[in-house]
Amino acid sequence: MSETEGSVSSEPLSARIRQDVPHSARMYDYFLGGKDNYAVDREAAERVLQVFPNMRLAVRANRAFMRRSTRALAELGLRQWLDIGTGIPTSPNLHEVAQSVAPDARVVYVDHDPVVLAHSRALMTSTPEGRTAYIHGDVRDPEAILDAPQLAETLDLGQPVVLSMVALLHFVPDIREAQAIVDRLFKPLPSGSALVLSHATAELDPEGAPKVQEIYNQVGTTLQLRNREQFASFFDGLELLEPEIVTAHRWRPDDGDDPLPGDATDAQVSFYAAVGIKP
16 A cells, blocks of 8 residues: 555454444434444434434534644644544545645544444545555554554654544543543643544533433443533643634634534534643
8 A cells, every 4th residue: 555545454343343233433424414324323313313403513513623623733834643533534534634734744543433444545545745544443542552553654753743532532431531541642742732622511501412421321332421621621731722612613613614503502512622732
């Protein structure tokens, strides 16, 4: 495989793709209007929409935050991304956004879902100047991610790196474990590196959001909603870019980037988002 195409983990699909159990990545794909999902995912997603009708809007806002934060950091001069919890490819993918600003940008994607691995070639469309790679790995095993040869082959960890974990940490139920994961992955990165996070919360819709959490837990995906203070703890010691911690659709909104309804509310989105820079 050429450098332009990137590299995919040689690890085989160790577990068959389950079609009888809903999966969060495939439910997310359904909310975005994608086709890479099964009936069981659609059924679970429709249950979510019954109690939180704005979920489609919320995930669009979250995806648009990824694009805007990526573009903003590329414009600041960052050229390397480690994107964990990539999800099923949905164009434009992160590397397409980064390389539209900086063709030499390099991106390593990480996800543990066999469905994402099966579609990972869609993430290997790098520019000739840049590079992409894919690691089949789990955020709960940060050592395996850091030790993966694809990481060392693609990124220079002596230079600033963007650690992106968008809509991911709410699937790590213990906040101490979630904080430890962020620390282990981000602390080794040099000054000038950036942390990009978004996280579901129940603070803004205390009636609907807990029902979403209950449905996810019932279908076998542990979801832990967190408040603003808990979300802020992931950025301790970092310099937050303006507008600091806001709901995803309010982070540097751009009318030209998948605009949401002008009257979209914080409660409808219910995702906190922020970008922090290591001093």
